Amino acid sequence: MPTPASTTPPRVGVGVGVWIWRRVQGPSHPVQAHRRHTPTLIAAARRLLAHALLHDQSNSMFALLSPSCIPLHPFSYTYRTLIKSRRSFIEILKDEPGAYERWAARGEEAMLPEVGYEEFRIGSQFWVLKRKHARIVVGERRVWSKLKLPCLRDYTCYPEEHYFATVLSMVDPRGCIPCTLTHVDWNGGHGGHPRxxxxxxxxxxxxxxxxxxxxxxxxxxxxxxSGSGSGVRVGGEDMTRLCLLESSHQGHCTS
Incomplete structure (x- = not known):
């Protein structure tokens, strides 16, 4: 994780959590920079989850959001909505354009036999996971052994958009609501980023x-x-109320 520009921690108060001004690293690895088109973003998210799991045994949900997100609803509303859910919120897409090229980004058969093309998924790198799913992705080795391999071409290499969606789709698809909690508008998007x-x-x-x-x-x-339209109900849960919790402002929430 990057080191803050200032070394003076903020005054503890409302809105300051246990992760503010903290540097999280693995037991045998120094703090590392992360970069797109590499597995470093997956590794960073897994380290954050591992520390959060150990830090407080009462943590039941774990959210990863972009710092460019702004809330669409008050925190109390978001918290109550999420804590009532029995499932994780993670975008899981199967038949996206360019999916085969992404699956074969490390070589035509590099993902085999651990991850067949029919098992490969695409999704936002931002999600909210239940504790059981957080434990799964922290300890998982099968998919990680493949997605940590270097890609042959950067323009088809987005491992952080595949790892979490693929793992949970393989292990517990019915335990996930297949949508991201962040709103994005792809009209006018460019370079793999939304508007x-x-x-x-x-x-x-x-x-x-x-x-x-x-x-x-x-x-x-x-x-x-952009995903706009009328409401929908899936599995008895009001999906419109559950999913539109964040939006992007001067940046992007998903890519």
Missing amino acids: MYMSSEVGSELIRRLRQSRPRYGDERSSNG
């Missing part, structure tokens, strides 16, 4: 509109690329 909301666009009207929009679930297709 960026500028400061001048962020206001009460945008927040109201995003609260009413509908996220994408699994492999369903959206007509406008």
Whole structure:
């Protein structure tokens, strides 16, 4: 994890958690920089989960979000909604364009036999996991042994968008709600990143509109690329209420 610019910790108070100003590293590895197109983002997320699992045995859900996200709902609402769920929230996509090229990014048969193409999944690198799923991905070795291998080409190499979705799809697909908790708009996106909301666009009207929009679930297709539309119910849970909890502001939440 990167070292903060200042070495003076903030005053402890409302909104300051146990992970603020902390550097998390493995038992035999120094703090490492992370970079896209490499497995370092997976390794960093696994280290964060491992420390959070050990830090407090009462932790029941673990959220990984982009620092460029802003909330669409009050924290108390988000907390109550998540804590009531019996499932993890993670985008799991099967038939995305370019999926085969991503699966074969390390070589035509490099993922075999551990991960066949039919088992390979794509999803946002940001998610909320139940404790049992956090323990699974921290201790998992089968998929990690393949996705930690170097890619032949950067433009098809996004291991952090495959590892968590593939592992949980293989182990416990029914225990997951297949959507990300972050809103993104792919209309106007570029370079593998969704549209960026500028400061001048962020206001009460945008927040109201995003609260009413509908996220994408699994492999369903959206007509406008942003996941907006009417509500839907899956497995008896109100998915519109559960999924639209965050949005992107001057950055992106998923890629």
